[in-house]
Amino acid sequence: MLVRLPGIYPPQEDTWLLAGTLAGENLGSHSRVLDICTGTGVLSLCAAAAGAGHVTAVDMSRRALATTWINALLRRHSVRVMRGNLTEPVRGQLFDVIVSNPPYVPALDDVLPTRGVERAWDAGVDGRMLLDRICLQAPAVLAQSGVLLIAQSVLSGVEKTQAMLEEQGFSVEIADRVEIPFGRVLSARAALFEDRGLIDTGQRTEEIVVIRAVK
Numbered sequence: 001m002l003v004r005l006p007g008i009y010p011p012q013e014d015t016w017l018l019a020g021t022l023a024g025e026n027l028g029s030h031s032r033v034l035d036i037c038t039g040t041g042v043l044s045l046c047a048a049a050a051g052a053g054h055v056t057a058v059d060m061s062r063r064a065l066a067t068t069w070i071n072a073l074l075r076r077h078s079v080r081v082m083r084g085n086l087t088e089p090v091r092g093q094l095f096d097v098i099v100s101n102p103p104y105v106p107a108l109d110d111v112l113p114t115r116g117v118e119r120a121w122d123a124g125v126d127g128r129m130l131l132d133r134i135c136l137q138a139p140a141v142l143a144q145s146g147v148l149l150i151a152q153s154v155l156s157g158v159e160k161t162q163a164m165l166e167e168q169g170f171s172v173e174i175a176d177r178v179e180i181p182f183g184r185v186l187s188a189r190a191a192l193f194e195d196r197g198l199i200d201t202g203q204r205t206e207e208i209v210v211i212r213a214v215k
């Protein structure tokens with residue numbers, strides 16, 4: 001059972017797709033894993049259960065971190081929880097694997113929510129406000145030969161993520177992908193996405209991918 005305090009993102013298809021790729025990584029007792037945008041902490045728990053020795057979970061939301069802390073305690077996993085903006089709380093530290101399922105849904109405007117459930121998915125007009133920052137910040141906290149795993153929708157520009165990471169010397173691949181029906185949030189924005197040319201008229205599915213980048 002996973003505890004989830006009110007307003008915290010429930011693990012969904014993107015979470016499980018990322019968890020599947022994470023399960024394929026070599027996580028020994030010396031490995032250091034960073035989970036950026038941890039939510040319930042589910043990906044941190046997966047890393048700890050797979051044998052990672054040092055797991056750090058970061059989120060802006062105090063309630064997400066409380067949720068993660070409780071979930072780790074219930075499973076007797078050791079997870080360090082840190083509050084802050086993406087990699088800021090771990091500046092100067094190095095990790096072997098970074099995993100992130102950040103907000104990536106294209107929004108009405110470029111104002112990022114500072115509270116409420118929308119903080120888990122809204123990511124600016126192009127859906128890239130968090131993705132771009134992660135692509136730029138991750139290299140500084142990733143050890144040599146370290147692996148970065150990011151989940152995102154094709155609606156928020158997979159090629160841009162690939163290009164940004166390749167420009168910084170990463171070897172990049174799409175590790176996994178899944179086509180899923182629009183949920184409540186995307187259904188409510190379908191007309192907006194059609195107007196912007198992000199989807200075909202009548203399209204009500206999106207593809208989620210996991211990008212795997214090796215430093």
Ligand SMILES: C[S@@+](CC[C@H](N)C(=O)[O-])C[C@H]1O[C@@H](n2cnc3c(N)ncnc32)[C@H](O)[C@@H]1O
Binds near residue numbers: 012041119
């Ligand atoms: C899509 S949820 C992912 C939760 C969990 N990792 C999962 O896959 O189920 C995104 C999470 O990012 C957090 N978040 C949003 N902006 C953030 C930021 N700038 N820095 C750290 N966390 C952030 C939200 O609070 C939310 O918990």
